[in-house]
Amino acid sequence: MKEELKKIISGEVEDNESTLLKYSKDASIFKVKPKLVVFPKDSTDVEKIVKFVSENKKNDSTISITARAGGSCMSGGPLNESIILDTTKYLVGVKLWSENSAVVMPGTMYKDFEIESLKRDLLLPCFTASKNLNAIGGMVGNNSAGEKTLKYGQMDKYVKILKMVFSDGVEREIKPMSFVGLEEKKKQDDFEGRIYKQIDELVEGNKEIIEKARPKVSKNASGYYLWNVKQNGIFDLNKLIVGSQGTLGIVTEAEIGLVKPLKKSKMLVIFLKHLDNLGEIVNEILKGNPETLESYDDSTLKFAIRFLPDLAKAMKAGSFFKMIFSFIPEALMSIKGGIPKLVLLVEFTGDNEEELEKSAESVRESLKKFHTSTRITKSELEEEKYITIRRESFNLLRKHVRNKRTAPFIDDIIVRPEFLPEFLPKLRTILDKYKLFYTIAGHAGNGNFHIIPLMNFKEKSSRELILPVSKEVYSLVHEYGGSIT
DSSP: OHHHHHHHOSSEEEOOHHHHHHTTBOSSSOBOOOSEEEEOSSHHHHHHHHHHHHHHHTTOTTOOEEEESSOOOSSOTTOOSSEEEEOTTTSOSEEEEOSSEEEEOTTOBHHHHHHHHHHTTOBOOOOOTTGGGOBHHHHHHTTOOOTTHHHHOOGGGTEEEEEEEOTTSOEEEEOOEEHHHHHHHHTOOSHHHHHHHHHHHHHHHTHHHHHHHSOSSSOOOSSOOGGGTEETTEEOTHHHHTTSTTSSOEEEEEEEEOBOOOSEEEEEEEEESOSTTHHHHHHHHHTTOOSEEEEEEHHHHHHHHHTHHHHHHHOOSSOHHHHHHTTHHHHHHHHTTOOOSEEEEEEEEESOHHHHHHHHHHHHHHTGGGTOEEEEOOSHHHHHHHHHHHHHHHHHHHHHOSSOEEOOSSOOEEOOGGGHHHHHHHHHHHHHHTTOEEEEEEETTTTEEEEEEEEOTTSHHHHTTHHHHHHHHHHHHHHTTOBOO
8 A cells, every 4th residue: 555655646655663653642542553654745645645545445444544733632533543644744834824814734833823923913813722732734623722712713713715635536625605606516516516415405404403413502622513504694614624623524725814913911810719609700700801711720730839840931921930939829829728729810902901900900899799819910920820820731741740641531521601610510529439630721711621630541440430431521511511522
C-alpha cells in the first residue's frame, strides 16, 4: 500500500516505527497504531489519497483514512488503524486576508494564525484553552469553543465557506445557498447533486426527531448538527461538516469570519465557599453581559499553588518574581484552610476602562445578597494570574503527576447553568464513589465543565472504572438535558 500511494502523490508516505508510534496517540486516553501516515503536498494529493482508499475499500474493508491536524483531541478523533493524513506539514498558511475574514489551510496552527490576525486587528474568538496546540482544521472538525464562546459563539458561527474532498475523491466548494439554489443543486445528476438531495430528504423527513435530539444547552460539540442545516431560508451543508471530526470528508480550505478584539478588560473574581446558590449567581452575573465567565475548583487551585514556578513561567506579563509574589494571597488562603470550593472569573471587555470598572462594580454589588467574597483586579498581572490558573491546569496535571496520567474520558460535559447547584454535587458523589482524584474547571457561564481524573492505567482496576464512571456521569448529564461534549 505504501509503494502504491508513493506512486500517485507528490507528498510523503511513512511507515517507520517512530512515526507510527507518534501518530498512535493524541491527548486522549487511547492508543491506536496506524499502518501508514501520509503528508499530502496539496489538495490534489488529498483527492488522490481519498480516491485510492475508496477504490481499494471494495476489496479490503479495513482500509480507511483519518485526517489529523494538531493532535490535541481528547476523544481520539485523529486516531485510526489504517491511514492517517497529516495536514500540518504542507497544508499550512493563510491564502487570503480580507477586512473581516481569512482563507486558511487546515494544518495552520492557531497560535501562528492568531499572531498574524492580531497584526490586522482581527481575532478568531472560538479558541480553546489549549489554543497553542490546536490547528484550524481540528477547530473546524470539533466545532471549537472556549472562554469567549459565551459572547461570540462556537466555530460553526465563523465558517463561511469550506473546500472539502468528498468520499468520491473530488474537492468541492461548500457554501450557504437559498432554498431556490438548493433545488437547482438537487437537479444535478451526479455525486454532489445526490448528496444535497439525500441530506435535504433526511432533514425534511425527520424534523421532529431531529429537533427533539437538539441539546437544550448554549454550546454543543456532540453529534451531527442536522438541526442547523436548513433554517431561515438558507441551506448550509457547512453546518453539518463543522463538528463532524472529518468523518464526512477532508477539509482542504476554510474561509472563516473574524471579529475586532476589544482592547481593554476588567476582571471580577468571585470566591465561592459552597455551591448552593451557584445557578442564581451565574444568572445574576450574566445580566451584566460579561465577555467570559470561567471557573476552576479547589483541587485546581491547590495544584496551582503547589507548582507556582511552572505557573509563573506560563505567564507573559511582568517579571518572574513579581508573578510568584502575586500568588501570596492564594498561598495564605491555602494555609489558613480557606480555599474556596469554586472560583469564578468574570471578564468585561470594551474600549472604555471607566465603563468596564462600572460594569464590574455593578455585578459585584448585585452579588452582595449571596454573601460571596469578591475582588476586582487592579492590574494586567493580577488578571493574567487567574486566567493562567484556568488555562494551564491541564498542562500542570500532565507534567507533574507521577505514576498516573490525565484521563479525559468525561472531559467536556455541559448542562444549563440553573441546574449546576443540583448537578455538581451529584457529579462529585459519582466521582467520589469511585475514589477518583480529579480537577474541575470550565466555562461556568455556559454550564460547561472539564472533569480531568488522574489514573494509573497500568492497573487493571483503574481501566475497569472507565465504563461504569462514564455511564453514570453521562446518565446524569442526560437527566438534566445536557450534552456529553
